Amino acid sequence: MTRLIVGPFNRVEGDLEVTLETAEGQVTGARVNAPMYRGFEQILEGKTPGDALVIAPRICGICSVSQSVAASRALADAMGLVPAPNGRLAANLVSAAENLSDHLSHFYLFFMPDFTRDIYGDRSWYEEAVQRFAAVKGAASKDFLPARNRLLHVVGILAGKWPHSLAIQPGGTTKAVDQGERVRLLAVLSETRRFLERVVFGDDLETVLALETPEALTAWSEEKPHSDFSRFLAMSRDLRLSELGKTPGRLMSYGAYPDEGALWLSGGLWEGGAVKSLDLNEVSEDPASAWLSGGVGHPFDSDTLPDAEKDGAYSWCKAPRLQGGVVEVGALARQAIAGNALAQKLLHEDGSTVHGRVVARLIEAARLIVQMGRWVDEFRLKDEFCVHGEMPDEVQALGTTEAARGSLGHWMVLKGGVIHRYQIVAPTTWNFSPRDASGTPGPLEQALVGAPVREGEASPVAVQHIVRSFDPCMVCTVH
Amino acid sequence: MTDAPLNVLWLQAGSCGGCTMSLLSEGAEGLAAGFETFGLNLLWHPALSLESGDEALGILKSVAAGETPLDILCVEGSILRGPGGSGKFQMVSGTGRSMASWVKELAAQARYAVAVGTCSSFGGIPSGGANPTDACGLMYNGDRPGGLLGDGYRSTAGLPVINVAGCAPHPGWIFEVLVSLTRDEIAADDLDFFARPRLFADHLAHHGCARNEFYEYKASASKLSERGCLMEKLGCKATQASGDCNLRVWNGGGTCTDAGYTCIACTSPGFEKAKNYQETPTIGGLPVGLPVDMPKAWFVALAALSKSATPERVKQNARAPHIKVPPAKGRSKP
Numbered sequence: 001m002t003r004l005i006v007g008p009f010n011r012v013e014g015d016l017e018v019t020l021e022t023a024e025g026q027v028t029g030a031r032v033n034a035p036m037y038r039g040f041e042q043i044l045e046g047k048t049p050g051d052a053l054v055i056a057p058r059i060c061g062i063c064s065v066s067q068s069v070a071a072s073r074a075l076a077d078a079m080g081l082v083p084a085p086n087g088r089l090a091a092n093l094v095s096a097a098e099n100l101s102d103h104l105s106h107f108y109l110f111f112m113p114d115f116t117r118d119i120y121g122d123r124s125w126y127e128e129a130v131q132r133f134a135a136v137k138g139a140a141s142k143d144f145l146p147a148r149n150r151l152l153h154v155v156g157i158l159a160g161k162w163p164h165s166l167a168i169q170p171g172g173t174t175k176a177v178d179q180g181e182r183v184r185l186l187a188v189l190s191e192t193r194r195f196l197e198r199v200v201f202g203d204d205l206e207t208v209l210a211l212e213t214p215e216a217l218t219a220w221s222e223e224k225p226h227s228d229f230s231r232f233l234a235m236s237r238d239l240r241l242s243e244l245g246k247t248p249g250r251l252m253s254y255g256a257y258p259d260e261g262a263l264w265l266s267g268g269l270w271e272g273g274a275v276k277s278l279d280l281n282e283v284s285e286d287p288a289s290a291w292l293s294g295g296v297g298h299p300f301d302s303d304t305l306p307d308a309e310k311d312g313a314y315s316w317c318k319a320p321r322l323q324g325g326v327v328e329v330g331a332l333a334r335q336a337i338a339g340n341a342l343a344q345k346l347l348h349e350d351g352s353t354v355h356g357r358v359v360a361r362l363i364e365a366a367r368l369i370v371q372m373g374r375w376v377d378e379f380r381l382k383d384e385f386c387v388h389g390e391m392p393d394e395v396q397a398l399g400t401t402e403a404a405r406g407s408l409g410h411w412m413v414l415k416g417g418v419i420h421r422y423q424i425v426a427p428t429t430w431n432f433s434p435r436d437a438s439g440t441p442g443p444l445e446q447a448l449v450g451a452p453v454r455e456g457e458a459s460p461v462a463v464q465h466i467v468r469s470f471d472p473c474m475v476c477t478v479h
Numbered sequence: 480m481t482d483a484p485l486n487v488l489w490l491q492a493g494s495c496g497g498c499t500m501s502l503l504s505e506g507a508e509g510l511a512a513g514f515e516t517f518g519l520n521l522l523w524h525p526a527l528s529l530e531s532g533d534e535a536l537g538i539l540k541s542v543a544a545g546e547t548p549l550d551i552l553c554v555e556g557s558i559l560r561g562p563g564g565s566g567k568f569q570m571v572s573g574t575g576r577s578m579a580s581w582v583k584e585l586a587a588q589a590r591y592a593v594a595v596g597t598c599s600s601f602g603g604i605p606s607g608g609a610n611p612t613d614a615c616g617l618m619y620n621g622d623r624p625g626g627l628l629g630d631g632y633r634s635t636a637g638l639p640v641i642n643v644a645g646c647a648p649h650p651g652w653i654f655e656v657l658v659s660l661t662r663d664e665i666a667a668d669d670l671d672f673f674a675r676p677r678l679f680a681d682h683l684a685h686h687g688c689a690r691n692e693f694y695e696y697k698a699s700a701s702k703l704s705e706r707g708c709l710m711e712k713l714g715c716k717a718t719q720a721s722g723d724c725n726l727r728v729w730n731g732g733g734t735c736t737d738a739g740y741t742c743i744a745c746t747s748p749g750f751e752k753a754k755n756y757q758e759t760p761t762i763g764g765l766p767v768g769l770p771v772d773m774p775k776a777w778f779v780a781l782a783a784l785s786k787s788a789t790p791e792r793v794k795q796n797a798r799a800p801h802i803k804v805p806p807a808k809g810r811s812k813p
Contacts, residue, residue: 006532007573008539010525013496017572036569036578038493038559039611046608047754054743054756058604061497061647105503113529135529136511136521145509149731152504156730160738162504163497163647164745166757167738174703174739176800184732306611308562384800386704459532475495 001028006459007035009467011110013062014474016432018467019314020460022453027463030441030448032432037291037316040479041304044422049075049391049414052422056410057164059424059479062105064163065098065155066403067476070410070424074399076170078414079389085260086385087172089375090158092257092264093185094168095401096368096375097154100192102404103331103365104151104200106471107228108133108144111358114464115235119454125235132231140199140228147195153188154372157181172386177379185376193369202227205366212341214242214349217359229362242346242355245447245466249351251333252278252322252430254409256402257371264371265338265402269322273348275337278322280398280409285318285425289434292318296437299411299423300396316478319433319442320425328352328443329406329430330470332360340367354469361404361471393417403427405471426476444470484520485550485661488542488585489595491525492578493569493605493614494556497647498596499526504730505650517658522547536573543584551660552589552634554582554617557598557605558627561613568612579627582617586628591660592617592640595653597745600642600673602626607751616642618674622748638667642674646745649727652679673748675721680746683771684717687725689737694718696789697782698797703757707797709741711766714757717742718770 007017015036021029040059044052056071057064069091076083083091113135120126132140152162158175159167167174177185193205201208202224211217218237221230236242255267269276286296293307304318321327332352335343342363346356392414399410406427413421433442444467451462491499506513514521523530523538530538541547558579559568566577574581586592594617597603602621605614616626617640624630633639643652656676659665671680688694693708700707709715717725720742725734735742741757744750760767769778792804 005573008525008532008535008571009573010528010531010535013526014491014494015569015572017570033572035572036493036559037612038557038568038605038614039608040605042611043604043608050757051755055604055607055751058495058497058646061495061500064495064497064500109527116529136524136527137515142509142511145503145511146507149504149507149509153731156728156733158733158738160733160735160740161729163495163500165738166735166740166743169703172704175737176704176706176739178801188731306562306568308565308567382801384704386702386800388702459534464531 004458006463011113011468012472012474014477016467016472016474018448018463020448020463025453027448027451027453030445031314032434032442032444033315034317034432034474034478036474037306037478039306041422041424044419047419049078049412049419052412052419053166053169056424060473060476061163062102063098063403063405063408063473063476065095065159065165065168066401066408068165068168069095069401070399070408072168072170072399073401074397074410074412075391077399078395078397078412079170079391081170081387081389083170084172084384084387086177086379086383087169088258089378090173090175090177090385091168093372093375094155094159096257096372097151098162099404100365100368101148101151102471103361104144104148106404107358107362108140110471111468112140112232113138114461114468117461119461123238125231125238128231129235132228143199147192150188151192154185157184169386171388172384174386176385177381179381182376182379182381186373189369189373189376196366196369199228200362201229201366205370208366209363213345214342217342232358236355236358241465242350242353244451244462245354245469247328247352247443247447248326249347250325250327251336251352252327252329252407253334253337254278254400254402254407255338256334265334268337269327270333270337270347280400282323283320283409283425284324285320286436287318288437289313289315290318291316299409299425300413300421302423303421304423315434317429317432317434319436320430321436326440326443326446327430329427330357331364331404332357333406334402335360335364354465357469403473403476405473406430424479426473426479428470428472428474428477431470432472432477484518486520486522486548487551487553487657488522488549489524489553489555490578490582490585492554492556492582492599493559493612494596494598496526498555498653499524501647502650502653505654513654518661519657532573539581542588545588549585549588550590551657552585552592553595554592554599555595557603557614558582558617559605559612559614560627561611582627586617586632586634589634590636591638592634593656594640594642596648597644597646597750600644600675601748602751603646604751619748622673638665639670639674641665641670641676644673644675644746645722646750649679649724649729651727652676671721675746679723680721682721682723682726684720684722684724684742685770686723688717689725692793693797696785696793698789698793700797704739704800705798706800706802709736710759712759713741714743714755714759715741716744716768719768720744720747722746
């Protein structure tokens with residue numbers, strides 16, 4: 001047996017170290033370490049509740065809006081406040097713009113460059129991959145970055161800037177949109193849609209979204225091979241990514257984007273191939289393998305306190321569990337649980353794999369741009385964008401949302417008018433959790449077992465595909 | 480411009496990654512094109528480069544040993560010195576060494592050192608509260624000189640760390656500083672009293688604020704989402720904060736105050752220590768933080784005068800989310 005330490009593991013939004021045990025050309029065990037701790041939960045203690053809107057988003061520069069949304073919902077929950085409909089729509093749009101930008105950033109900047117590695121020099125697609133997907137300098141990143149900038153104008157118009165805005169408040173948003181701004185939003189969305197159709201999918205979004213089975217997707221991509229999505233699908237078939245990086249296949253989504261009366265993407269638990277209801281009272285965090293003191297507990301009852309010399313610990317990340325078990329979060333979970341036929345069939349046929357995670361992310365990107373146009377149309381421009389409430393001195397409150405990479409929750413306890421406890425469980429906290437007290441490894445740790453390691457590889461490429469397929473955000477993971 | 484591209488090495492210390500995310504929004508042609516145009520060669524970046532694991536480590540080691548020249552070292556994020564000075568709150572993965580020790584070693588090789596963002600400039604948000612990780616900036620602890628490298632640090636070009644403060648900084652601030660360095664156009668007197676580039680720090684965030692008419696009359700918003708001035712009641716510090724924030728557009732069209740929320744002075748050391756960001760502290764009805772360079776007596780007198788002279792249009796619009804009263808027709812031939 002050989003031990004490999006892979007780090008600095010980059011293109012993961014923060015710090016990551018993966019320790020692998022390998023034997024006979026494959027990974028036999030993995031330990032995932034999030035090696036950076038800033039103490040946001042400690043910093044938030046004693047603050048005025050509204051200050052969470054300044055501090056919490058700064059956990060993360062790539063999921064900043066998602067952190068903002070979760071914090072605003074925790075505060076709204078504390079006040080029993082329902083946001084103004086216009087504010088709800090604006091927050092959906094800002095959040096969707098961030099998630100769409102993140103999905104595409106992940107695809108173009110973080111995930112695809114790994115196919116340009118020398119190790120793939122013998123593949124038929126290699127030269128095109130290098131030309132298109134080379135890190136920083138590839139043609140695709142030059143196509144993508146201007147499109148990304150334009151898409152983020154949605155955030156500029158509705159929330160001032162990205163990242164780190166204060167526009168999203170418990171009762172709505174601070175910016176009341178006018179007629180001209182509505183048209184500017186529609187212009188950005190139509191340009192973004194054209195980028196998706198021209199470069200990412202090479203086809204009408206309606207055609208792409210009508211592909212409901214893995215077989216239909218394959219047939220379509222072979223017929224229309226000249227898009228970045230089809231290029232990925234061809235590489236994925238060649239490298240059999242639908243067999244790589246499998247987790248146990250228990251998936252969770254809190255649901256996202258409130259429409260009138262219901263969530264646009266409904267939440268739940270995917271278990272045994274079906275969608276079940278979700279009870280967040282059954283969430284716990286286990287610090288057994290983390291350099292943190294304390295025992296297993298629900299976020300309302302737990303603290304986050306460092307203990308750097310703790311025996312047996314190997315990460316700053318706690319192990320969140322649902323009903324005591326491991327769950328995976330992300331776009332594949334979100335789409336399958338919300339009823340997307342293709343995502344569900346991918347899970348039924350392959351389980352949760354590298355291939356399915358990437359496909360679900362891009363399908364969600366196409367769905368988002370269509371839905372964003374509807375939200376812009378729904379603004380009632382003469383109405384208010386923000387309502388206000390009274391903050392109680394003592395309360396416990398929960399704010400949840402879905403960041404691009406999965407479920408995000410803020411559990412807040414107020415005492416004496418200030419924040420007594422603020423616990424954040426982020427998407428990659430779930431996906432990249434270390435072992436819990438019973439020794440059960442987290443989703444990534446399980447997904448890595450069986451990954452091939454070629455002769456002489458110090459940072460195995462299969463491991464890199466698997467790790468990045470989760471679209472990790474390490475700065476959120478430990479905060 | 481120098482002929483050979485300048486080598487840029489980017490490190491993320493105790494960061495959120497937001498400075499990088501902001502920088503990625505630079506330029507109509509995209510950041511990669513901008514770097515190429517102006518001769519900036521990214522040696523390694525933790526979010527963008529291909530090299531991972533052993534390959535990345537090889538680059539860091541080569542720079543640390545002086546084998547690869549380091550023209551510009553960019554550090555994003557606070558330096559986490561704890562616990563107990565060990566730096567264990569951030570170990571650079573795969574190296575068994577703290578980020579603090581890596582930054583120290585690499586800074587000694589750098590021709591220019593740039594702190595990107597308020598965290599690496601002054602400590603930033605991670606140094607808030609009780610500062611649980613003993614976070615600091617490269618040459619500052621908040622507004623006090625010191626930090627990881629100490630007040631005496633000079634890069635090999637003879638400059639202190641250049642503090643491109645902001646949380647997150649405008650992409651243009653970062654990019655324009657990097658490009659100015661390729662032209663050797665930043666000298667000590669191009670930096671302000673906190674070593675922030677004067678290209679953005681010589682302005683106040685207030686300059687160009689779209690709420691200026693409301694400010695002139697002290698026609699104030701009392702609740703968020705109203706159009707009035709945010710200074711009197713809602714905590715806005717734009718009249719004290721460095722930055723040309725309202726002279727530029729952010730993400731194609733916005734600014735903080737234009738979007739209806741308060742300036743929290745994120746370019747200033749110590750902004751993380753504030754309390755009740757969205758409320759203005761007052762003593763005897765007067766805001767505690769008066770505009771920079773403004774004598775208190777004058778502020779009181781002018782505020783009283785302008786309040787009494789506030790046009791009805793301005794008064795009503797200040798308290799509404801949408802314009803209620805449009806400007807009067809005025810003379811048809813000015």
